[in-house]
Amino acid sequence: MNNTLKNQVCNLSPGTEIQGKWHNVHYKILEKLGVGATGVVYLVQLVNGTLAALKISFSNMSVTAEVNVLKKLSQVKDKVLGPRLLDVDDWSYGSHALSFYVMEYVKGQPLLSFISTRGTEWLQVFASQLLTDLENLHEEGWVFGDLKPENLVVTSNPVKVRWIDVGGTTLQGRSIKEFTDFYDRAHWGLGSRKAEPTYDLFAVSMVLIHAAYGKRINKTDKPAEQLKRFILTTKQLEPFGNVLYQAVTGKYKSAKEMKTEVLSVEKRRGAKSKGTKPQNVRQPSAPRVKVKKKRSHVLETLLLCTSVMLIYILYLFIQVL
Known part of the structure; x- marks a missing residue:
């Protein structure tokens, strides 16, 4: 693929329709997802609304190699090792036949x-x-x-x-x-x-x-x-x-x-995080403080009453004399 054609293929406008030559499936380009050494990838939409990733290859050899890899990986039982392969076809673009393949769109x-x-x-x-x-x-x-x-x-x-x-x-x-x-x-x-x-x-x-x-x-x-x-x-x-x-x-x-x-x-x-976690410092309970304060008030009252009583007795003694 020459540079002029590559530049055109890498800048297809949203809304462009790609029709497979052999399978006749229609894909509408929504946006470009990225460009790599071997091709350009577009987010496309099928007629039924399904989204997929379509890669137009810069060479037939690379598309064949990548498709073979996807096929091999999809055969691995109970393991997801890559996007699922959905379609392989050619697209007639002017006088050129461009190879492409379609794979699962991994949204993320x-x-x-x-x-x-x-x-x-x-x-x-x-x-x-x-x-x-x-x-x-x-x-x-x-x-x-x-x-x-x-x-x-x-x-x-x-x-x-x-x-x-x-x-x-x-x-x-x-x-x-x-x-x-x-x-x-x-x-x-x-x-x-x-x-x-x-x-x-x-x-x-x-x-x-x-x-x-x-x-x-x-x-x-x-x-x-x-x-x-x-x-x-x-x-x-x-x-x-x-x-x-x-x-x-x-x-x-x-x-x-x-x-x-x-x-x-x-x-x-x-483990280190748990080991260095600060321990809770035990605080004196509120009820104990209140009890202590209550006992202090009672003692003060008792001393005051005793003092008053002694003064009153002394007063009576002086009156008698």
């Missing part, structure tokens, strides 16, 4: 936006959820590859982080086909671009760092040393700094191992 709030409004305390929850999904993905022989906040949304009821673009998903053992520098370990000099579980664990750590710190950090001339120092000294990353450090340096070999450490840190935090 972008990860960084959610953390910004709801707080970083959610990061431990999302880290655990994300690592569980990656563990399942790795067991099926795949690596997600291009893991970044733009590919993650937080759904509600229940609150859960989900990935929405499998364009970078690669079979283990091959070279990562799609990546973003900040989340790529090779960019930081901390590993290769070989598709293996540790590649995804590095990316998870960078996503958490970005979300907790609020922005990306610029790479220096000693990136590996810079990243390690940043993780271990940045307050926003406490108390998970050591876990992140172990992940970016490749110490965890599986998502399950890293998840266990994340949960362990959270458990220790909870």
